Amino acid sequence: MSSADIGQDGTAFDRFEAQVKELKRGAPPVNLSDDERVRIAKRTMLEKLDFGTAMDLETCVHCGMCAEACHFYEATQDPKYTPIHKAYLLRKVYRRELSPIRFLNKLFLREITAQQLEDWQELVFNSCTECGRCDMMCPMGIHISKAIAITREALGAAGLAPPELRAVEHEQSESGTLFGIGPPELEATIAQLRSRGLQIPIDKPKADVMVLTTAIDLVLYKESFAATAKVLNKLGVDWTLEHSGFEAANFGLVSGHHSGQALESKRVVDAAIACGAKIVITPECGHAYPALRWESANELQKRLPFEVMAISEYMGREIVAGRLKVRPMAKQKKVTYQDPCKIARQGGVFAEPRAVLAALGLELREMESHGKTQYCCGGGAGVFLIDAAEPLRRRTFEIKQHQVDDTGADSLVTTCNTCRLSFTSNARKVNWNTPIESLVELVAANLAD
């Protein structure tokens, strides 16, 4: 963790964790009967099912190997966490309502029930980080995480997302703020950083690059935000932040709230188009990257007129191209790198952060599972915010902890604030002392003169 941000005593982090614990109180009420929940969930599933997912659901041979890929199963050995089991309700609806042999299936399969939908909340939200490790391991090549994502969306539409996620999504879609952080807090942070001599442009009418940040960074990881500004200033890039679309996090996606996801994507896309950005850079926020890079064009049904890059990807590209120069760190350090699921396995950003680490002269000690098969931090896809998932998160952290310890690295570097939150929270509880570092902060601290 960055001690400058969180404080040696961790008070800021404690405050944030306390705030997270209170989130569920802000969940909007849901007034749906059981029948309505079932109807809405089924309708959502049927709308989202396409050729690919239908093929997947037809092909599963119930081998159960995906269980071995899932950190929730591995940590608990509880068979209910088998990934394909999490997609059971979707498969059931598909087989009854859409399968080419539904006439036969209907004889043997009952309708899904409201109780089943409630039971599946734990399976698709609390115990699935949408990390996609199962996708990499299924011998039949089934896109299991996509089937679970559809189930999440169905439960979300039926008002059955966990209250914490509903609260955060409601806040974002209604007021445009997250954790109470909005434009005034952004301005306050900018003023604070400008007072340190850092140039941070905002609302420029035209700019080549638009930078996003996120409430988590503004609350806990201001140095990441500052580091991004330092890197871009060093490169001499024509960049800006936009009041109207600075928030990278998309809790519509995380909570399975389709219209919220589209609304939040639209804010960013509109802001980028308005300032004529050629590149939009997402901060060290895992899900922000796929939300904008892969999902938004399909949500908004139009191709994006700009490129979307994660900050780690952007820095890696600039370093490899020789435009961004860093000085090798004076003290030779051994580090291990946590590939954030959404940026790496779901996003293809593997080489760039490693190029950055190499340029910094750091010795990279890879974990046994790294790259496309790395283990999730345990907090992705909103799981970090779900109070009831806390014991499970702790169990999955043990896997990660062992993998990191086995590398013998002095510190762990990542480029996702959810990973940092998750690691920090668990590390503090078990007195695990391996420092957790931000890639962009490392670069900013070692820019060549």
Added chain:
Amino acid sequence: MTLLDFARGPGFFCAFMIMIVGIVWRVSGLLMFRWRRDLSKARNPGPFTAVMGGLRTVAMRSVPPHELEKNITFQHFTGYAWHIGWFVTFLFLGAHLPFIRSILGFSWPNLPNGILLVITAITLGILLTLYIRRLFHPVLRVITDADDHISVLLTILPLITGIAAFGHWSPLGARYESVLAIHLLSVEALMVWLPFGKIFHFATGLLTRFRLGAAFIRRGVRA
């Protein structure tokens, strides 16, 4: 008409027709699903990259990933073993070849009966072991449904009845012709079930691998 006549004649014809019509029906139904166009900008654009990514995943998923080796190797390789054993028995048993020749118009040399008997016994042993494992393994119990039981049963039955016919066994005093007829009917039951149960993965399994590989390589991930 004896039971054997039925199994060789109308029984086989009906099973064959149900199998073909069922496969065509299920494949056509799948092809009629909506295909979504991905409007995001590909990291690795182009049909060639997609095809290569798809083919790579088709090949790579044929072996267990390093991370899972210790936990799934038995299941993975016994899966291969019984599939191979089943088809070798079907395609290379001397008694099957005249039947194959009558359908295709040609055939190939058979393997010695002794070897095939061993292969069949091993195949049957593996299938029974995997089925018992399915009944008791906590994960498999959670995800097992009627389809699994029916599919396993219908895969095993031709082996058991085939061994009985091959050995001229007469369970319950049945005549050889009756045992042979039951063997044929067990194969026909499998043919009828083929388009409706999970055995249908024979038609989609490689395609799902390919599709996943092509989708992920678009994002720059070698799945």
